[in-house]
Amino acid sequence: LWYRRKENAASSMPPGPPPLPVIGNLFDIPRKAEALAYSRLADKYGNMVYMSVLGKNIYLVSSVHILNDLFNKRSANYSDRPYSTMLHKLMDLEWIFAFRSYGNVWREQRKLFHSQFQETVASDYMTLQVNSARDLARAILASPEDLIEHLHTHAASVLMGMTYGLKMTPQTSEVVRMADEVAMASTKVAVPGSYLVEFLPIMQYIPEWLIPGGGFRKDARECKEKAAMARDVPFEAVVNDIAKGIAKPSFTSKALARDSRVDQQLIKSCAGVAYLGMFSFRLLPIMVALQTFVLAMVAHPDVLTRAQREADSVMCQDRLPTFDDRDSLPYINGIVHEVLRWNPPAPFAIPHMSVNDDEYQGYHIPAKSIIVGNLWKILHDPEVFPEPMRFIPERFIRGDQDHNLEAIMESFMAVYGLGRRTCPGRFVAFQQLFITIATIISLFDITAGVDENGKPNKVEPDFTFGLVWSVQVPPVLR
Numbered sequence: 001l002w003y004r005r006k007e008n009a010a011s012s013m014p015p016g017p018p019p020l021p022v023i024g025n026l027f028d029i030p031r032k033a034e035a036l037a038y039s040r041l042a043d044k045y046g047n048m049v050y051m052s053v054l055g056k057n058i059y060l061v062s063s064v065h066i067l068n069d070l071f072n073k074r075s076a077n078y079s080d081r082p083y084s085t086m087l088h089k090l091m092d093l094e095w096i097f098a099f100r101s102y103g104n105v106w107r108e109q110r111k112l113f114h115s116q117f118q119e120t121v122a123s124d125y126m127t128l129q130v131n132s133a134r135d136l137a138r139a140i141l142a143s144p145e146d147l148i149e150h151l152h153t154h155a156a157s158v159l160m161g162m163t164y165g166l167k168m169t170p171q172t173s174e175v176v177r178m179a180d181e182v183a184m185a186s187t188k189v190a191v192p193g194s195y196l197v198e199f200l201p202i203m204q205y206i207p208e209w210l211i212p213g214g215g216f217r218k219d220a221r222e223c224k225e226k227a228a229m230a231r232d233v234p235f236e237a238v239v240n241d242i243a244k245g246i247a248k249p250s251f252t253s254k255a256l257a258r259d260s261r262v263d264q265q266l267i268k269s270c271a272g273v274a275y276l277g278m279f280s281f282r283l284l285p286i287m288v289a290l291q292t293f294v295l296a297m298v299a300h301p302d303v304l305t306r307a308q309r310e311a312d313s314v315m316c317q318d319r320l321p322t323f324d325d326r327d328s329l330p331y332i333n334g335i336v337h338e339v340l341r342w343n344p345p346a347p348f349a350i351p352h353m354s355v356n357d358d359e360y361q362g363y364h365i366p367a368k369s370i371i372v373g374n375l376w377k378i379l380h381d382p383e384v385f386p387e388p389m390r391f392i393p394e395r396f397i398r399g400d401q402d403h404n405l406e407a408i409m410e411s412f413m414a415v416y417g418l419g420r421r422t423c424p425g426r427f428v429a430f431q432q433l434f435i436t437i438a439t440i441i442s443l444f445d446i447t448a449g450v451d452e453n454g455k456p457n458k459v460e461p462d463f464t465f466g467l468v469w470s471v472q473v474p475p476v477l478r
């Protein structure tokens, strides 16, 4: 009987690559060029691919409709996060609610976060975002060769300003450095097989001094210390500034002033999420998007020329863009959407976990299955986005009747994830990208430069996903 039950359960699993004994599909989980590898899996096995890695069930979903059915329509069952001994226990990062399991504590944190970043209050951050975009332009003008560095500082400083009202100083730069390191450490955890303790939790009780070099226990301790510092130092600075009466308006100062009943630990960890949680996507998504924008402009000079013409017709080369210009700059708006679609900053979102056993379209989904949204594939579906590897901002501009903008936007919104876990920072993020991209377009020409013989460099877009995300491009901004 037992044998037959197992056989039945196995036959109702979605298709997927054949597993090896014990380790299952461990070697089918890509470690580099994940977007292409996961796309190939979807091409071969369909929009719901099943893999089993060391006893964990993994479902790779490459359809916005299936994600919608699971994460929205069955959200009570699919809004949990997978548990990781390394991340939750040893690194002690459960206070970052992006990683927290679904339940009342998550709900409370998310509510507070949402209250300060929802659409109706996102405009509170506009002045800061405009000023930061102009600071970035000045920095690029001074040393265009340090572009990547400037983009990183820009992305970090806007978050630091929104969350704490603090400027970049040697002390806050140190916090950013710590956060970068926490990002690298937590990214390593996300790669299955990096840490044996994930599969043998008993190993968590091995003391650090017993492991040569400290091993996973040392990695976990260092990450825990850095994350606590990155969370506590800026928060204490705001509390001190409030006491002195010099605190700038920010998520933290507003939350502390608004409701004295909300406990400080909750505000501190929510602020830490706004800032540090962003690093859970390997690198700041805003920075990834801005790098992608530069690459897109270098690879598609015609798009930049058209965007500059639009900018000149509105600002008349007389002033810099503001948020009041948004409706008059549809093509630049299209560029921002296309940047996020062409190279989504979080191509596989953050995995969800099912709570109870479920059946979907005849397939069995056991409790505690990990559901990975293949956002890259969804955003490169040729049915919705013809010629998906081409950068075409017009996709997002209302055009003729054949152009189904509603369907396009439905798929596009997957870039922020779906359901109860959907990105709560999406309004401020889009705002920031709009003003920064519009400012750069109205001020700079962006080219690939010339080689030693004076010939224009050729640019082949190359997206690299791995421990460090990068766009291989040698841009010149003038």
Ligand code: HEM
Pocket: 097, 098, 099, 110, 117, 273, 274, 277, 278, 285, 286, 289, 340, 344, 345, 346, 349, 350, 351, 352, 414, 415, 416, 417, 418, 419, 420, 421, 422, 423, 424, 425, 426, 428, 429, 430
């Ligand atoms: C364009 C930039 C951004 C993109 C593309 C993006 C995308 C995403 C995605 C795909 C998820 C996972 C959703 C899921 O689990 O289904 C997510 C979660 C999250 N994002 Fe963003 N994000 C961006 C910027 C931001 C910013 C600027 C903030 C903070 C101000 C933020 C805060 C969060 C938080 C806190 C979560 C976890 C939500 C939860 O678990 O309940 N994001 N984001």
